[in-house]
Amino acid sequence: MAGMTMREMGKRLGVSAVTVSKALSGKPGVSEAVRQQILRLAEEVGYVNPHQRSDAPGNGLDVGILVMEHFFSTDGFYAMLTKQLSQLLSESGHFGVLEVITQEMQRDMVLPKLLRSRRVRALILLGQPQEGYTRMLSAQPLPVVALDFHNPAIPMDAVVGDSVYGAAMMTRCLIENGHRDIGFLGNVKATSSILERYLGFVAEMRLHELPIRPECVLPDRTDDNRVTPPTLPERMPTAFVCNCDVVARAFVDQLQKSGYRVPEDVSIVSYDDFGHVPGALPLTTFRVDTAAMCRIAVQLVESRCRGDMQPFTRIVVPGECIYRNSVYPLYPQSTNQ
Secondary structure, eight states: OTTOOHHHHHHHHTSOHHHHHHHHHTOSSSOHHHHHHHHHHHHHHTOOOTTOOSSOTTSSOEEEEEEEGGGOOTTSHHHHHHHHHHHHHHHTTOEEEEEEEOHHHHHTTOOOHHHHTTOOSEEEEESOOOHHHHHHHHTSSSOEEEESOOOTTSOSEEEEEOHHHHHHHHHHHHHHTTOOSEEEESOTTTOHHHHHHHHHHHHHHHHTTOOOOGGGEEOOBOTTOOBOOOOOOSSOOSEEEESSHHHHHHHHHHHHHTTOOTTTTSEEEEEEOOOOOTTSOOOEEEEOOHHHHHHHHHHHHHHHHTTOOOOOOEEEEOOEEEOOSSOOOSSOOOOOO
């Protein structure tokens, strides 16, 4: 019976080909008893999983790192995250294989070359793909981990920073410095991370019974994540919570060119603590523990490749507030700065 397909194995055992695929790739959604039946049958008939290497599970893994093109630049946050992830994989005895996913590939639903050539045992996704493309990747018969984003409608493991808490703490910093009219910079439709940071901002404003002016919630990019300069409101707030440091720095430049002093006229807080620019205004920001995020993502990949059948998990990695010089106190008050 050598050469039996997953469909044929499923028919013999009375389960679907999808169930067989999940069992052979170490994905959740299959009971341990059924999984063992499938593995025994696969061994009996000499089935070779095209995504399974001959080395021991969890050791010497080839792991695909998929980065969405519109999130990636050579000096950007995701380039730094990719470098950290690749180094950690190497230190753990594995090998990271990078592929940049273009907008055209997402539009046309083209599988990454790493999957078409069956080169890798698992995938780590950086930069949130379009939902349909994410679903297609999650349906592949190998472990998939989302890093720095999460879609609760799609079954996959995810590792994210503490966006809600971080943005709430940055908003609180402004409030403690006397600010009451505060705006938010970020397109909440672009990524789950920006949405969560907006929710943290809203929660803290509501907690202090402060109004949010709709015209001061400024999109910083299109829905497909192409960064664009925001249109400033006619009446400026005294401060902004920015969704990330890269956007915050560009916004500071825009404000200064428009005649505003930062932080005297407009205070700025942000998120990430990434990409410091010599001579630029030091940002008060929420530092993301990217090293911990990468370490946990690698551990999840190793666990899934060993056959861990636990339900999918979303792991939130804590960070810390970094207080610098981008917040101007409107009146003397006890602060954390």
